[in-house]
Amino acid sequence: MATVSEFKIDLLISPKPELRNPEGETILQDLLLRNNFDYVTSVSVSKVIQLIIKAENLEDAKNKALIICDELRLYNPLVSSCTVRGTE
């Protein structure tokens, strides 16, 4: 019987680049550039949802996370993308 372990899966939900990211724009214009960090050219704010998933291995845990993402629309594919990262 396969051993089941717990894996920490981070879902990085980022706005699509073609959409305006007002929070990122404010951080860039009103915080970074105003304080002379002018080597920064773009800021975009994303969201992380962390799941602890029981699975046989990391790949299995990532696949389970992807299923949840698709079935319950944890991110809105019209306006954002989702990157799955995981550790044991």
Place this chain on the structure above:
Amino acid sequence: MNTAIIQFPGTNCDIDTYRVFNELLDVEATLIWHEKTTDLEKFDAIILPGGFSYGDRLRAGIIAAYSPVIKQLKKLSLKGKPIIGICNGFQILVESGLLPGALLTNSNLKFICKWVDLKVETNNLFTNSFQSNSIIRMPIAHNEGRYYVSEEKLQELERNNQIVLRYSDSEGNTSIDNNPNGSISNIAAVSNSDGNVLGMMPHPERASDSLLSPYYSDDAIGIFRSMILSLEVMLKE
């Protein structure tokens, strides 16, 4: 005639909507808790009122969009049942796929609560009691009201007359200066392609009684009145 007003945890415009129907329009409406297994088929129309369902957690409207009541709405929408989503109700309709597009955080990152002028852009089930190009006044009160669709989809909405209301000035000019939240093409309300599902960010239930309006206006009641008049015609047929 009976209209169902669906309540989720966090809905807060349900009673206002209920009173517009029962007291101002003298048309029966019934409050329905979303978990009740009521068959919605027996209602002539369904309204998802505004509020903050599930505290807007994850994304405004997404958790309510997976409520069993929405499965019923999907079936009923295909049968032509009139459905209106107001504010958070619009967000729920978009998240459940009953309406196209997405509602993003306002471009100024602020919760906006103010009265706006709106241009009636199409003549359908929900607007047929207005004259064409009418300007009506309603309040908006939202943090996530920036309507977005792709350019391609926007053209499709235009072609199918699915853009119902646009933010404008009192003359009907729909420029960026009259766009409170950064919505694409100043869109404040859209319908589905069949025209029986309406989503709108402004609040007609708060602009239906002249006593409650700073402009002594009650023109937004025309949204509900149009639907009722259309239903009366449909029920006679």
